Amino acid sequence: MKALHIITGLGVGGAEQQLRLLLRHLPADCDVVTLTNPGPVAEGLTADGVRVVHLGMTGNRDLSALARLVRLIRSGRYDLVHTHLYRACVYGRVAARLAGVRAVVATEHSLGGTQMEGRALSPGVRALYLAGERLGHVTVAVSAAVADRLRRWGVPEPRVRIVPNGIDVARFRFDPAVRERTRRQFRLPQGAYVIGGIGRLTEGKRFGVLIGALAQLPADCWLLLVGGGPQESLLRAAAQRAGVADRVLLTGERPYVPDGSPGPDLPALTSAMDVLASPSHEEAFGLAVVEGLAAGLPVLYASCPAVEDLPSRLAVGARRVRGGADAFARALAETRALTEAGRSRPPNRPASPTARHYCITRTTSQLMDVYAATVSAHPRPHGK
Secondary structure: OEEEEEEOOOOOOHHHHHHHHHHHHOOOEEEEEEOOOOOHHHHHHHHOOOEEEEOOOOOOOOHHHHHHHHHHHHHHOOOEEEEEOHHHHHHHHHHHHHOOOOOEEEEEOOEOOOEEOOEEOOHHHHHHHHHHHOOOOEEEEOOHHHHHHHHHHOOOHHHEEEOOOOEOHHHHOOOHHHHHHHHHHOOOOOOOEEEEEEOOOOHHHOOHHHHHHHOOOOOOEEEEEEEOOOOHHHHHHHHHHHOOHHHEEEOEOOOOOOOOOOOOOHHHHHHHOOEEEEOOOOOOOOHHHHHHHHOOOOEEEOOOHHHHOOOOOOOOOEEEOOOOHHHHHHHHHHHHHHHHHOOOOOOOOOOOHHHHHOEHHHHHHHHHHHHHHHHHHOOOOOOO
16 A cells, blocks of 8 residues: 655654654555655654655645645555645645545544644634545544544544554663663753653643742752743743742753654653653643653643543553642652652563553554555545
């Protein structure tokens, strides 16, 4: 099977890195088109041997990009087109149909209750989304919560499939030697208790809550924020006002899989942490929580469908926290006390059953089932 993946951009983000991880494990011949921003993930895909084409789209209304995309799809003779993220879904579904590809799948990575990829869910956004959705055949939801939101929007039940995000659990396996090396690289004091946060530095992630919590915790507690984004300067200013700037480390964007970038990658950084905290009120899946659980970390979260969708026997190692800085400060102090009570035992941070449930090979197997059913039901017309 030959498939084309169309994505809005390839900077370091959850959907972008998820695509790269999928293509490392997906048993299909895949190419990638990025409408804009061929960033670090594009470089990583190319290093993996994936053909990546930058469409050079200049804005949301660059209709010339649509014609270029149609020509590219036709010349590639693809069996299936798979779109990712809002703009790519709108343009990609139209282009696939114009190019004669009838098997069209889209993954909805980030539909929240009130926003999608930072956009407010206005009637216009919803109307355009639904108009494009009718040109596809299957919309993949990364969680049951996203599937429910799609149905409430008006996407017909038979067109929705749940295929959760996947994780390379082995890559996040805790390594004491990596932990010590990474902590030395960031000049963390011996014995520091490191609170981790992972994600885009945007308002919705609410990382300011963790800065407020840090100000209420002992001086040997540090905050390690992994990610880049528009809130970076605001978070630095908040840390300064709270008097904890010397205990807040911002690493910038870090890859999920090794790509030759200088400095520790994301799994090395999770090894350096003692607890992961995710104060975001609205998540489509909660990949950062699963990454923390794969690293054997105790996790505190405000919203995580990946955990909430599971039976209690599998949802191990994560605790929901309701509230702001005060609530997270209390929960962090309690988590630390429980951890230190067990320090007489040999250090052991096995992956949680939650993380193992979301193994990337399981995800790609489910996605290939979707591909096979879609291509079988909507074969490419003869001679196209």
